[in-house]
Amino acid sequence: MRTRTLPAALLLCVPLALLPALPVAGAPPAMASTSAGTPTDTTPPQIDLDPCFGSEPCQREAAYVAGRLDDGDDLAVLGALLDGEPVAERVYDDGSGFEPHGPFTAPGQDTVEEVDYAMVVGVPEGEHQVTFYARDLEGNESSRTTTVIGADAPGRPQGLRAEARPRRGGFVLRWDGADPNGSHVHTYRIRHGREDRTTRGGVPESPATRLVWSGLEPGWHTFRVRATNGIGEGRASRVRAYLHRP
Structure with missing residues (x-):
């Protein structure tokens, strides 16, 4: 039986995927991608954002949150809304490092305390929705909306x-x-x-x-x-x- 030899031009048209991979002299071994390193942080700041301290609704001349950060927690921005309207915001970390709040005196108190974060919002007469929110550098945000009644003149003795x-x-x-x-x-x-x-x-x-x-x-x-x-x-x-x- 006679055999036929394919022309050299036809051999060049064979897809490269069908050819066996050949080692190249001096080539380094394959490296794993570094993009699959540390997982992205998706945990929002774990701070107490309740101005009623667990007893809602509460009556306050001013609603406030303040405290210390737990180990490993981070905070970039703390803000507040009154009935859905922004009323206050403070940047604690713009990416260059955290700057704590420092000395703080809570409304109705006379003691000064060193805190990492604090925010006070005046509450007018009547019932209102007060929202405090906290955001970290990764954009994770936690918030809490609480019903707060504005203070009034005292009752009768x-x-x-x-x-x-x-x-x-x-x-x-x-x-x-x-x-x-x-x-x-x-x-x-x-x-x-x-x-x-x-x-x-x-x-x-x-x-x-x-x-x-x-x-x-x-x-x-x-x-x-x-x-x-x-x-x-x-x-x-x-x-x-x-x-x-x-």
């Missing part, structure tokens, strides 16, 4: 009573604390006739709920007590008592 002290010509007045309605009560004003006296407190200490009023004549006497907070003065409680002759 409760349980107002007057104990007569005839020998001293006066009364010992006592009452229970007024509802602060979201803002620290710092003053009680006590009125007798046209004269006012006050008890005052600091922050966060409350003012005294006791007052001795002396130098009065025997007969009927009326006292009114009102509380004052950061919003204003509340309505009065009233007591009428009789002072006998000593």
